[in-house]
Amino acid sequence: MSNLIQFVASGLALGTIYAMIALGFVVIYRASQVFNFAQGDLVTVGAFVMVVLGGILPWPVAVLGTMLATGLLAAVVERLVLRPLVGRSVVITIILTIFVGLILRVMVMVVFGPEQRGMPTPWERSAAVSVAGARIFVSSIAAVLAGALALGAFTWLIRRSRIGVAMRATSSDQEAALCLGIPVGRIFGFTWFLAGAFAALAGVFLGMFPRTVDTNLGFVALKAFPVVIVGGLDSAAGVVIAGLILGVVEVLTQGYVNPHLGQFGQNFHEVLPYLIMIAFLTVRPYGIAGRAEVERV
C-alpha cells in the first residue's frame, strides 16, 4: 500500500511535467498549426536559466523570472524564424522547429558548458513527508501544486481574458479573426510565449528529479508526444489528463511490471507510452478529447 501511494505520487509529478510540455505544444498547434519540435529544448533552456536565477533570487521569484525569460526567448524565436513563413507547409515548419531546437541546445552548451548542474530547491533535495507510511518527495508535491496553479491561470486566461478570446478566435478561423482587426501574428507570438513559459516550468521540476541539469534534459519532450497523441493534438484538457495518466502508468509499470519481465523488462516503462500511443493512432487517432478532423503528422 505505501509503495502504491509513493508510485502514484511520483507518477502524478512526472505526469504534470509531461502535461506542461504537451500543453505548450497544443497551444502553438491550435493557433497556427505549427508542430513545435523545439519544445524539449525550451525545457532545457528553462532549467539552465533557473540554475542561474535560482542562485541569486528567492525561489518563487526565480521560477517566475525563468518562465518569463524562456517565454520571451520563445516569442523572439517565433518572430524571427516562424513568422516570415506563416502559411507555409507543415513540413517546412517541422524542419524549421527541429533546427531551432538544435540551435537552442548548442547555445546552452556554449553558454553553460557540458557539465551537469544542480537544480536549486528551497527545501532539502531529498526532503519527503510521510503519508500512511509512504514517503512522498516535497519536490513531487511542489511540482503538482505548481502545475495546478499554472493550469488554473492558463484556464482563466484562455476562457475569460481578452487575449484568450482572441487566441481562440484565431484558432477557430484565422481569416475571420484578421477581419476583426485581431493581430494574428502577435497572437502567434503570444502562444510561443506561453509554450516557453510552460516548458520552463516543466524544466524547473524535471531538473529536481534526477536532481541535475544537463543538455539532454530536453529529450524528455519525446515523452510528450505520446501525451499529445493520446490527449488529442488540439485539446488542452485532453493532454493534461493524458499527461497525468501516462505519468502514473509509467511509474506504476516501472514499480510493478518491470521486475517480472526479467532482463527484457528493464526499460519496459520507457517503451509503454509509445505502445499506448501506437494503439491510439490505430484506434482513435484524434485522442481522447481531440476533434476528428485534425491532421496527422
Next chain:
Amino acid sequence: MLEISNLEVVYDDVVVVLRGISLQVPDGKIVALLGPNGAGKTTTVRAICGLLDLHDAEATKGAITFDGADLLTLRPEEVVAQGVVQVMEGRRIFIDLTVEENLRAGAHTRRDEARQQEIDALMERFPVLGERRHQLAGYLSGGEQQMLAIGRALLVKPSLLILDEPSLGLAPRIVGEVAQVIREVKERGVSVLLIEQNAALALELADYGYVMENGKIVLDGDPTELADNQDFQEFYLGIGAEGRRSYADVKLYRRKKRWLS
C-alpha cells in the same frame, strides 16, 4: 471615401482575376457591387482588406485609398484600424466560441468604456443573440449567424462596412431583416459596400450600383438607371422578353454570347 482605381489582381502569379476595376464608395452612402459567380467580387474585397497575401494573390496595378490612406500597403489589422471592416462571405462566425465571445472578439480592438455597453445594446437589438449569449455560435440558425456576423463587425466601430453576399442562403423574411439592419447601419453614418447577387435587394438599398463581370465593371449608375437598363433587367432582375428567366438560362445565354463574339 473609398476609392479603387484601375485595380488589377492576379492569383498565383498567373490567374488574372481583376482587370482594371474602378469604383467609389462616398461617405455615408450605400454602394452595391453586383455580379455573377466568379466575377471577382470577393477578390475585390480581399484587395481592400489586405487579405490578398493570405490567398497568394497580388495587386499588380492600380490603387485603393480610404480617406487618403493607401490600403494596398497595409496589413489586415491596419486596414481595420483605418475603419474598414468586412462581414465575410459565408458569415464565418467562430462556431466553437459562444455568442458573447464572438461579440467580444469583434470588440477586441476597442479599449474604450463604451465597449461593454455596445455589446449589451446589440443583444437588445437582436434578442435571439441575448437569449443565446452563452451558447456556442455554431448552433445558431443561418439568419441568426448572419446577424451575429454583422453585429460582431459593427462592434469594431467601422466607418465603412463591407458586406459580402449577406443574403446568401437566407429565407426571404430573413433577407428583409438583413435589409433593415443595413438601413440602420447607414443611419448611423457608416458607409456600406454591399456585394450581392440578389439585385432586387441591392437596388432597393443602394444609392449607387456597379455591375461586374469577368473582372471588369461593365455597368454602373444609380438604381433607377440600372433598373431601366435592358441588359440589366434581363440578366440580373430576371425580367426578359419572355418573362422571368432562371439563373441557369442566363448563364447558358452568356456562354452563347461569348461563342458568337
